Amino acid sequence: xxxxxxxxxxxxxxxxxxxxxxxxxxxxxxxxxxxxxxxxxxxxxxxxxxxxxxxxxxxxxxxxxxxxxxxxxxxxxxxxxxxxxxxxxxxxxxxxxxxxxxxxxxxxxxxxxxxxxxxxxxxxxxxxxxxxxxxxxxxxxxxxxxxxxxxxxxxxxxxxxxxxxxxxxxxxxxxxxxxxxxxxxxxxxxxxxxxxxxxxxxxxxxxxxxxxxxxxxxxxxxxxxxxxxxxxxxxxxxxxxxxxxxxxxxxxxxxxxxxxxxxxxxxxxxxxxxxxxxxxxxxxxxxxxxxx
Amino acid sequence: xxxxxxxxxxxxxxxxxxxxxxxxxxxxxxxxxxxxxxxxxxxxxxxxxxxxxxxxxxxxxxxxxxxxxxxxxxxxxxxxxxxxxxxxxxxxxxxxxxxxxxxxxxxxxxxxxxxxxxxxxxxxxxxxxxxxxxxxxxxxxxxxxxxxxxxxxxxxxxxxxxxxxxxxxxxxxxxxxxxxxxxxxxxxxxxxxxxxxxxxxxxxxxxxxxxxxxxxxxxxxxxxxxxxxxxxxxxxxxxxxxxxxxxxxxxxxxxxxxxxxxxxxxxxxxxxxxxxxxxxxxxxxxxxxxxxxxxxxxxxxxxxxxxxxxxxxxxxxxxxxxxxxxxxxxxxxxxxxxxxxxxxxxxxxxxxxxxxxxxxxxxxxxxxxxxxxxxxxxxxxxxxxxxxxxxxxxxxxxxxxxxxxxxxxxxxxxxxxxxxxxxxxxxxxxxxxxxxxxxxxxxxxxxxxxxxxxxxxxxxxxxxxxxxxxxxxxxxxxxxxxxxxxxxxxxxxxxxxxxxxxxxxxxxxxxxxxxxxxxxxxxxxxxxxxxxxxxxxxxxxxxxxxxxxxxxxxxxxxxxxxxxxxxxxxxxxxxxxxxxxxxxxxxxxxxxxxxxxxxxxxxxxxxxxx
Numbered sequence: 001x002x003x004x005x006x007x008x009x010x011x012x013x014x015x016x017x018x019x020x021x022x023x024x025x026x027x028x029x030x031x032x033x034x035x036x037x038x039x040x041x042x043x044x045x046x047x048x049x050x051x052x053x054x055x056x057x058x059x060x061x062x063x064x065x066x067x068x069x070x071x072x073x074x075x076x077x078x079x080x081x082x083x084x085x086x087x088x089x090x091x092x093x094x095x096x097x098x099x100x101x102x103x104x105x106x107x108x109x110x111x112x113x114x115x116x117x118x119x120x121x122x123x124x125x126x127x128x129x130x131x132x133x134x135x136x137x138x139x140x141x142x143x144x145x146x147x148x149x150x151x152x153x154x155x156x157x158x159x160x161x162x163x164x165x166x167x168x169x170x171x172x173x174x175x176x177x178x179x180x181x182x183x184x185x186x187x188x189x190x191x192x193x194x195x196x197x198x199x200x201x202x203x204x205x206x207x208x209x210x211x212x213x214x215x216x217x218x219x220x221x222x223x224x225x226x227x228x229x230x231x232x233x234x235x236x237x238x239x240x241x242x243x244x245x246x247x248x249x250x251x252x253x254x255x256x257x258x259x260x261x262x263x264x265x266x267x268x269x270x271x272x273x274x275x276x277x278x279x280x281x282x283x284x285x286x287x288x289x290x291x292x
Numbered sequence: 293x294x295x296x297x298x299x300x301x302x303x304x305x306x307x308x309x310x311x312x313x314x315x316x317x318x319x320x321x322x323x324x325x326x327x328x329x330x331x332x333x334x335x336x337x338x339x340x341x342x343x344x345x346x347x348x349x350x351x352x353x354x355x356x357x358x359x360x361x362x363x364x365x366x367x368x369x370x371x372x373x374x375x376x377x378x379x380x381x382x383x384x385x386x387x388x389x390x391x392x393x394x395x396x397x398x399x400x401x402x403x404x405x406x407x408x409x410x411x412x413x414x415x416x417x418x419x420x421x422x423x424x425x426x427x428x429x430x431x432x433x434x435x436x437x438x439x440x441x442x443x444x445x446x447x448x449x450x451x452x453x454x455x456x457x458x459x460x461x462x463x464x465x466x467x468x469x470x471x472x473x474x475x476x477x478x479x480x481x482x483x484x485x486x487x488x489x490x491x492x493x494x495x496x497x498x499x500x501x502x503x504x505x506x507x508x509x510x511x512x513x514x515x516x517x518x519x520x521x522x523x524x525x526x527x528x529x530x531x532x533x534x535x536x537x538x539x540x541x542x543x544x545x546x547x548x549x550x551x552x553x554x555x556x557x558x559x560x561x562x563x564x565x566x567x568x569x570x571x572x573x574x575x576x577x578x579x580x581x582x583x584x585x586x587x588x589x590x591x592x593x594x595x596x597x598x599x600x601x602x603x604x605x606x607x608x609x610x611x612x613x614x615x616x617x618x619x620x621x622x623x624x625x626x627x628x629x630x631x632x633x634x635x636x637x638x639x640x641x642x643x644x645x646x647x648x649x650x651x652x653x654x655x656x657x658x659x660x661x662x663x664x665x666x667x668x669x670x671x672x673x674x675x676x677x678x679x680x681x682x683x684x685x686x687x688x689x690x691x692x693x694x695x696x697x698x699x700x701x702x703x704x705x706x707x708x709x710x711x712x713x714x715x716x717x718x719x720x721x722x723x724x725x726x727x728x729x730x731x732x733x734x735x736x737x738x739x740x741x742x743x744x745x746x747x748x749x750x751x752x753x754x755x756x757x758x759x760x761x762x763x764x765x766x767x768x769x770x771x772x773x774x775x776x777x778x779x780x781x782x783x784x785x786x787x788x789x790x791x792x793x794x795x796x797x798x799x800x801x802x803x804x805x806x807x808x809x810x811x812x813x814x815x816x817x818x819x820x821x822x823x824x825x826x827x828x829x830x831x832x833x834x835x836x837x838x839x840x841x842x843x844x845x846x847x848x849x850x851x852x853x854x855x856x857x858x859x860x861x862x863x864x865x866x867x868x869x870x871x872x873x874x875x876x877x878x879x880x881x882x883x884x885x886x887x888x889x890x891x892x893x894x895x896x897x898x899x900x901x902x
Contacts, residue, residue, distance in 0.1 A: 094326035159327075185327035214326060224320035227328040234328045235320050236335065240900075245334045253330065 004105045004277070005112070012282060013109060014116050018177055019292040020080065020203055045073040080119040081136055081176030083202065084110060085168070086150070089127045089159040090228045091185050095211020099273045102280075103181045103209055104150050109281050110179055111146045113291070115139065121146055122171075126164030126182075127157030133171055158229035159186035165193030175201035184208050184257065186229070191260055204266040205290055208257065211273045216247055293370045296878070300367035306360050314353050355894040359887045366883035373877070380476045381421045381437060383467055383498075384409055386451055387483030387505070388428040389458035390782065390825075390850035394484070396508035396590040402453050405482035405505045412480070413444045423470055424448060427483070429456035429783040431463040437470070455593065455825045456782040457847045458487040460860050464494045471498045479864065485856035488849065490863065500864035502857070509854035510536040511589045512560065514544075517597035519581060521628070526573050528599060530583050532558060533565035535852050542587035544568070548575035575601055579838065580827060582805065594851045598805065598827040600777040600841045606630045607771045612639045613652030618754030619667075622763035623650075629771065648770050653747060663740040663770045668747040669711055676732070676743060677714045685710060685725040694722050696733065696765045701758040710746035719743070733769070742766050776840055782847035786819035789830065789840060797832040804828050 005013075049058060049069035062070045084107045092100040111121045118138065123146065125132035134149045161182055178197045184190055197204050217238075225234045236242070254270055261268035269288045271280055285291040325331075386409060392402040409424070416422060416439070424434035424447050434447040471477040477498040484506040516531040534540050539561045546553040553573050560566055575581055584596040609623060611633045623631050632646070636654040643660065650665040655673040664675075671678050685707040690697050702723070712728060715721060719734025719741065732743045753759050778787055802820055803809040805827040812820070822828050825846045829838035 091326035094324070099326075183326065185329050187329050187332075211326065214330075219323075222320045224322045225328050225331060226322060226324045228324055228326050230328075232328060234331055234335075236331060242334065242338070245338060246330060249330055249334045249337070253333075 004108060009278060009281075010112065013113050016113055016281070016286070016291045017117050018080065018082065018110075018113065018119075019289055020177055046070045047073060079138060080114070080117070081174060082110065082114040082119055082121045083168075083172075083176055083178040084121065084123045085161075085165065085178060085180040085182075086123060086125050086153060087127070087159055087161065087180075087182030088125045088131075088153050088155055089157055089186070090155055091159060091183055092209075093155040094228055095213060095273050097211075097273050099183055099209045099211055100155055102271075102273050102275075102277065103207075104153070105277045106207065106209075106280060107150055107179070107181060108147055109277065111150070112143060115143050115146065120176075123149055124164070124168050124171075125153050126159075126161055128160045128163065129157075130164045130167035131156070133168070135171070136173075159183075159190075160188045161186070161190035162188065162193035162196070165196055169196065169200065172200045172202070176203070177205065178202040179205045179207060181207045181209060183210055183214070184253075185210075185214070194261075194264065194266060198264060198266075204261075204264075206257070206261055206266055206268045208254070208268070208270045209273055210250075210270065215250060215272055217243065219243070293372060293879075296369035296371060298368055300364060300369070303364045303367055304361075306364070307357055310353070310356050310360055314350065351897050352894060355890055355897060359890040359894065362883050362887040362890065366880040366887065369878060369880050370883075371878045380417065380419075380478060381423070381470075382412070382416075383423045383425065383470055383477065383479045384412065385425045385427050385463055385467075385479065385481040385483070386434075386448075387458045387481070387487070388426045388451055388453050389486070390453070390455045390593060390846060391458075391484050391486045391591065391853045392505070393453055393593060394506060394508070394511070394590040394853045395592075396506055396510070396853075401484055401505045405503075406448055406451070408503060408505075409448055409482060410445060413441050413448070416441065424451070425463055425466055426451045427458045427460065427463045427481075427487070428454040429459055431459075431466050433466060454782075454785075455823070455844075455846055455850070457849050458483065460487050460490050460858075461492060461494075464490065464496065464860070464863055467498070468494065468496055471496060481858060483858065484853060485858055486850065486852060486854070487859070490860040494860070494863035496864050498865055500858075500861060502861065504855050504857075506853065506855035508590050509852075510538075510540070511591045511594070511851060511853050512536065512540045512542055512585055512587060513591070513594035513848075513851035514583055514585060514597040515565065515594070515848050515851060517581070517583050517599045519599040519601050521601065525571060526575065526601065528570040528573055528581060529567060530569075530597070531565055531567045532560060532585075533851065534560035534562055535854060536589070537562050540587065540589075542585045545584050545586060546570070546573070547582045547584070548573075548578035548580070551576065551578070553581065579829075580805075580841065582827075591851065591853050593825060594846050596826075598843055600827070600843060607647040608632065608645065609648045609650065609771075610634065610643060610646040611650045611652070612636055612654055613650070613667075616652050616667075616748060618748055618759070619650070619652070619763070622754075622760045623767065625760055626764060626767040626771070629767070648767075659737075659739075661739070665742045665744075665766065665770060667744045669713065669743060669745065675736075675741070676716060676719075678711050679714055680712045681709055682712045682725075682728050683709045685728070685730070688723050688725055688730060691721050691724055696722060696769055697762070698765060699758075700762045700765065701756070703756075705751070705753050705756055705758070707746050707751040707753070709750045713743075713745050733766075740770050740772075742770060778840070778842045780822055780842060780844040782825070782845065782850070784844070785821060785823050787822050787828075787842045788819055789816070797834055799833040800830060801833055802828055802830050803838075 046059065047070065049071050053071050057071045059070045059072045086103060086107055088100070092103060107123070114121045115138065120136040120138040121142070122136040123134040124130055132153065134146065137146055159182065182190070194204055194206065219238045222237045225236055258268050267288060267290050269284060269290065271284065281291070386405055392400065392405065394401050397404045413422065421437045421439055422444055423436050424444065426432040426434055434451055435444050438444055467479055478501065479498055480501045480503060482503050482505055485504055513533050513535060514530060515533050516529070519526055519528045530544065539559060541557065541559045544556045544558050553575065554570065556568065558566065580598050580600045582596060582598050589595070606628050609629055609631045611620065611623065611631060614635060620631065623629065639656060641656065641658055646660070646662050648663050648665065649660050651667070653668040653670060655666060655670055655675060657674060659674065666675065669676050669678055688702050688705040690702060707730065710728065710730060715729055715732065718736045719732045721729035721732050723731040730745055734741055748754050780787055799811050799813045800816065801809045801811050804824070811833065822842055822844045825844045828842040828844065830840040830842065831838040
């Protein structure tokens, strides 16, 4: 994976971090503000002293003023769990340039960012099932392992995102951020899966990758289209009217997905596989409020 | 809009075929795609919205259907009646019959007609077409829808006069077919109006212009000349007719070879005919008599006539009978016969130089070579099986209309007793009573045979007026004339020599009377030409006397040269000024261009992929 990224890009990545809408409760101490109160230097609140509290946190100035004992609470900085769901179905291996390659680059970049911030990263490979899962790893040392896992992911099966995510349920230990990278081109519904992730207290980021030929195909005449996943054949006579209808359809599909995500408080971004990784990570993502 | 070729609308079946082609499966290229999910959605949306949307929105299909419809319309050759006299098709009919030889217009009616047609050819417009038809015994198309003036003039020069009648029916049939496809057709007939009548009904949708050629009707014609040998006497009959409007006088001259037999001054009132009979002529050894009129008139061809004299001996008849007076008397009435009688007992087999044998209630075992008339066949004979007898015949009926029974009155013919015979294959009954044959005729072993199945004495027939007529008819049939003369009518232009002629010379000479000899070398053609009317004599090269005469006659109708109106004018559309000025403008070229442009447009649509 290293070959995908140059030094400058990695340095820039270090300056970025995932923008989470809500604070997520972590397990280990990290760099990220946590909803829990802890022992960092950042003051958070007061509360009445109760027996057993650490006397070092008694605010003596308040006691001087009110003769009541108050305990100073500080924000606890904890780590964040980033779950990356990679669509590894055969449709991701299609297009020029390949969608799966860009998907792995983006996932790698996100993992780098997370691990650099002492967050934890878990990776789930989805096709018809959740066929491979990398449990959460933390620390910069885990980077090589995460990249290695991403590198080794094969392209296999068809897309059943909801089923795969539901199979992920038992592995979900705590709230976190879930990044789903897929082309979403499947007759099987993906929305249930996204809703389930929210149920698992995950902040959902949906990243749709489409090849240029999927966004605006350059075809004309009579074609027998072979579905790369289902191997089904569809005979079709493509003319300008049909192409227009297709483009309209894909716009509708995108708009509907965007609407769904917006309504459910999920982040959604559609990218084309011919876009540059730097543009996506350093410009598109911050603009969409995903990175900051 | 009307159509020259409405049958082209059958091509409209191509339109459903084009639609069918669009419904048929196409040849597809194969391609792997990430997912057909969105394509499925798109197609579902399009098909669900309207079932016929694909077909309706297919611009290529629409253009192809339009091009096909326009092409079919072009094939049907629609035309619009447009004002103007352009693109005329003039059909010129030239009368080539004998009456056009009349020289009342110098040099002849035919030459005058040709001159007028030449002027017409010179006056043809650039787009005008002309067809030339020669009208004689048959119709001949000299030129068909031609714009080439030189070719038309050459075709006109090729037109030949014939001595036949002008028959309009074949000409009308040709005009009908020529006018069927053409636009602005008009017919001009150059004739003296003397044509055969039209019996079939014709209705042509084109106007007729009749240019009458001829002024005068001054023609005195020899319409018939016939000679008959009776015993030692020759009887000659000539008939003259004055077709003119004034009384005419002429000299009628009879010649036998170089010898002048008679000259008569004859005066005939207009429209009358006269028959002249000579009974005391002696032509000597000459074979024919020529009659000629001295006075010149506008048609000279009918001013002479020929009669060939038959050089024949009397035919010999042998009557083998006990006694049959009625039969004897009737036989003696036959012209040119010699009757010999013998009894059944005296008949010998060696008697075989007779032309006709009449056996009465008797038949020898070995039949002689000549023709046979058998009366009352004996019970066992070699000719016809006799089964028994039949009595009481009160009414004799003819079997069909037989020429041998012409003028024979069968009323009151009664027969008390007759033989009941079985009709053999070679003969047929002429008279019968309730399926019982009474008179049979037929041919067997090259002889003509007639059989009365009854004895004349057992009937009242010899007393009836029809009997001698019946015997005369039978006699003519049983004693056929062996003539050396062939009569050709005006429509026959060729003759053949008789089959039995023994020609032992390498060449024969045919000479038309008054003209030069023509020599033919063996092998001889099947047919020899005889175009002009007159007498043709055929002889072997080393012999003086002709062995065969061919007399070609004129058609009597053609002697009447009085120029008149066409009797078949009503077959044509009445001349209508407005109709004449309307020409039929074809628009198929415009339609073909339109179809071509649509095809180009269709190609462009296909290329751009609309």
